[in-house]
Amino acid sequence: MSESLHAEVVAGVRATLGAHTQAQDAGRTDEVAALYTSDAVLEVPGLEPIEGRDALRQAFKGWEPTRPQLHLVSNTVVTSAGENEATAVSDVVFLQRGDSGWTAQITGRYVDTLRRSDRTWRLHRRTTTYQA
Template identity: 70%
Template sequence: MSEATQSWVAEGVRAVIGAHAQAQDAGRTDEVVALYTPDGVLEVPGMDPVEGHDGIREAFKGWAPTRPQLHVVTNTVVTSAAEDEATAVSDVVFFLRAEPGWAPQLVGRYDDTFRRVDGTWLLHRRRTTYQA
């Protein structure tokens, strides 16, 4: 794969990751769902895997913010890249805003698989782990 293609893939992957965090923090559930393939899978510790658009929609509706929140996703490394599939690992810190200010709630990692569908990069699988 050419360097230009690798850069293009990495740019697409990072755009999906950023759009996901911003839509989730704003409570825009339908935008989050639209970032997944129709057969997408979400794995979160302590839960059975959530599958498909309907399952992902229900999960994110249940997690809709009730106060300001922020997912800071950083250190994204694209670990494999092809023209139609890619994987990446990112670190994430989740903050909530309370009376004294922003406070970190958890630190974790996303292991993501992406697929390109009709020219658009989408999440196919997100596995979240929490760091102790």
């Protein structure tokens, strides 16, 4: 893979992850669901895997914010990159604003597999783990 193609893949992956985070924190459920492939799988500790875009849309609808929140996704490393599939690992801190200000609720890690079709990168599988 050429350096320019690798850079393009990394930029596309990061753009998708950023768009997901911002849409989720704003409660834009349809935008979040559109960032997944139709057969995507989301694994969250304590839940059965959520499979398919429609099921993901319903899950994210149930998780729409009721008060200000932020998922701070950082340290993203693209661990495998191909022309149409890539994997990435990112750290995440979930903050929520309450009466006394912002507090960290969860820290964790995302392991993502993304696929590209029609020049658009979409999440195909996200596995979430929480840090103690």
